[in-house]
Amino acid sequence: MTRPGSLKKPSCRFRKIATAFLPSCYSEISIMRTFFLILFLLILVPIMALFFMSATPVVTLPSSLTALGQSTPITINVSDPHGIRIAVATVEQNGSSYKVWDMEQPSRRLRWRRGVADAAYTFNAGARTTPQLRDGKARLVVEATSNDFRGKTVSSEREVTVVTRPPSVSVDSDQHYLYLGMADLVTFNVSGYASESGVRVGDEKFRSWPMPGGKPGLFSLFAFAWNMPAATPPLVYATDPAGNEVTGQMVYEFPKKDQPKYRVRDLQLDDKFVQKVVNELDPSGSGDPVERFVKINSEMRRANNKTLADLRLKTADHFLWSQPFRQQSNSKVEANFADVRNYIYQGKKIDQQVHLGYDLSITQHVGVEATNDGRVVYAAPLGIYGNCIVVDHGYGLQSIYGHLSEIEVHEGDMVKRGQIMGKSGMTGMAGGDHIHFSMQLEGIQIDPKEWWDAHWIKDHIAKRVDLPGFNN
Numbered sequence: 429m430t431r432p433g434s435l436k437k438p439s440c441r442f443r444k445i446a447t448a449f450l451p452s453c454y455s456e457i458s459i460m461r462t463f464f465l466i467l468f469l470l471i472l473v474p475i476m477a478l479f480f481m482s483a484t485p486v487v488t489l490p491s492s493l494t495a496l497g498q499s500t501p502i503t504i505n506v507s508d509p510h511g512i513r514i515a516v517a518t519v520e521q522n523g524s525s526y527k528v529w530d531m532e533q534p535s536r537r538l539r540w541r542r543g544v545a546d547a548a549y550t551f552n553a554g555a556r557t558t559p560q561l562r563d564g565k566a567r568l569v570v571e572a573t574s575n576d577f578r579g580k581t582v583s584s585e586r587e588v589t590v591v592t593r594p595p596s597v598s599v600d601s602d603q604h605y606l607y608l609g610m611a612d613l614v615t616f617n618v619s620g621y622a623s624e625s626g627v628r629v630g631d632e633k634f635r636s637w638p639m640p641g642g643k644p645g646l647f648s649l650f651a652f653a654w655n656m657p658a659a660t661p662p663l664v665y666a667t668d669p670a671g672n673e674v675t676g677q678m679v680y681e682f683p684k685k686d687q688p689k690y691r692v693r694d695l696q697l698d699d700k701f702v703q704k705v706v707n708e709l710d711p712s713g714s715g716d717p718v719e720r721f722v723k724i725n726s727e728m729r730r731a732n733n734k735t736l737a738d739l740r741l742k743t744a745d746h747f748l749w750s751q752p753f754r755q756q757s758n759s760k761v762e763a764n765f766a767d768v769r770n771y772i773y774q775g776k777k778i779d780q781q782v783h784l785g786y787d788l789s790i791t792q793h794v795g796v797e798a799t800n801d802g803r804v805v806y807a808a809p810l811g812i813y814g815n816c817i818v819v820d821h822g823y824g825l826q827s828i829y830g831h832l833s834e835i836e837v838h839e840g841d842m843v844k845r846g847q848i849m850g851k852s853g854m855t856g857m858a859g860g861d862h863i864h865f866s867m868q869l870e871g872i873q874i875d876p877k878e879w880w881d882a883h884w885i886k887d888h889i890a891k892r893v894d895l896p897g898f899n900n
């Protein structure tokens with residue numbers, strides 16, 4: 429057994445200091461333990477406290493940053509209550525790392541600042557300042573070190589594409605005839621790196637798609653909207669991730685005399701119709717029925733058209749059809765596409781809207797036929813359209829059927845050309861039993877009549893892209 433007295437003793441001076449503060453009954457081991465405890469409290473606790481009081485910086489890269497061009501400005505945000513001692517930005521590519529920016533502040537290990545506001549730093553990075561960069565993938569890494577005791581370093585990184593040259597586009601040499609409210613197809617090639625391409629008409633954009641059948645090149649189906657100013661040129665465009673845009677001209681003509689002429693028609697409203705619409709579409713509302721009708725006709729119409737337009741995102745990346753579109757059997761067109769309607773109540777014009785479709789009336793509760801093969805992307809009530817079905821035919825082309833009394837399909841169902849999908853009716857803003865039929869391309873409502881014409885499809889679609897069933 430070892431007696432306590434035989435342990436190695438702390439040096440004489442420390443013993444004296446320790447024993448001075450402790451009762452004499454403490455053994456030497458207790459004195460040693462107490463001594464180390466005091467040492468721990470005096471030195472380690474403050475160090476640990478400084479350590480844990482230190483901050484962790486947060487570096488935020490701009491969400492829009494996807495590419496580096498010749499000299500791309502980048503603004504980073506750094507958040508650290510104690511400020512930043514060092515920040516460094518590097519670009520890594522093919523196993524090499526290039527410093528593109530750095531900054532340093534005087535070190536404040538013990539007397540650091542508090543409540544330092546978030547800071548934004550802007551620097552440029554790209555091929556001009558770092559000529560070693562090549563077109564292709566790279567990684568931007570930003571490191572920041574907190575200006576306090578611990579000096580914690582964090583990094584934030586982003587995959588980017590280095591693009592030193594803008595892409596170029598070459599457009600087909602076909603003559604494109606443009607008509608208000610109608611569609612066309614253009615083929616083109618994009619060389620270089622493009623993140624986005626397609627056709628732009630005014631402020632409306634139409635996506636590009638890879639040519640079907642694995643052929644090289646791209647194509648876009650595009651519309652010249654019913655309300656587009658006649659002089660608006662359709663442009664093929666390509667944008668690279670650095671934001672450079674190039675455009676290509678297509679050969680086009682806007683045959684003046686053959687343009688559709690939209691009619692202006694007066695629609696007489698009676699109390700019975702106003703009441704029917706208001707009761708059905710605004711059942712919990714109160715106030716003047718005519719005012720409520722006008723609100724439904726404008727605001728709800730706009731919201732419903734937005735819902736329809738948003739369905740463009742639910743489109744197939746291939747043709748779902750292989751025959752011309754067909755008009756509803758035995759139907760008579762009661763209204764032209766883009767007719768302007770004046771709403772007249774008690775001799776006064778109370779509203780004006782454009783009717784973007786055909787009203788097809790047959791008999792009551794007739795079976796509503798799919799205009800072509802496709803997939804149901806909407807089958808539910810939709811405000812002024814009443815019970816509504818939307819069928820996607822691929823590449824952003826969709827058909828719309830409104831005012832149904834019954835819907836017999838579900839979202840996701842594949843339907844065949846001529847298949848009965850429900851029954852006609854007068855739900856929504858309809859005064860009598862009919863089918864409101866319309867088509868849209870990338871969410872822009874277009875005149876369906878071209879799509880009912882096999883010759884037009886052959887000349888404008890099948891001649892330019894592989895369309896199964898339309899081989900020339």
Ligand SMILES: [Zn+2]
Nearest residue numbers: 785786787864
């Ligand atoms: Zn209609």
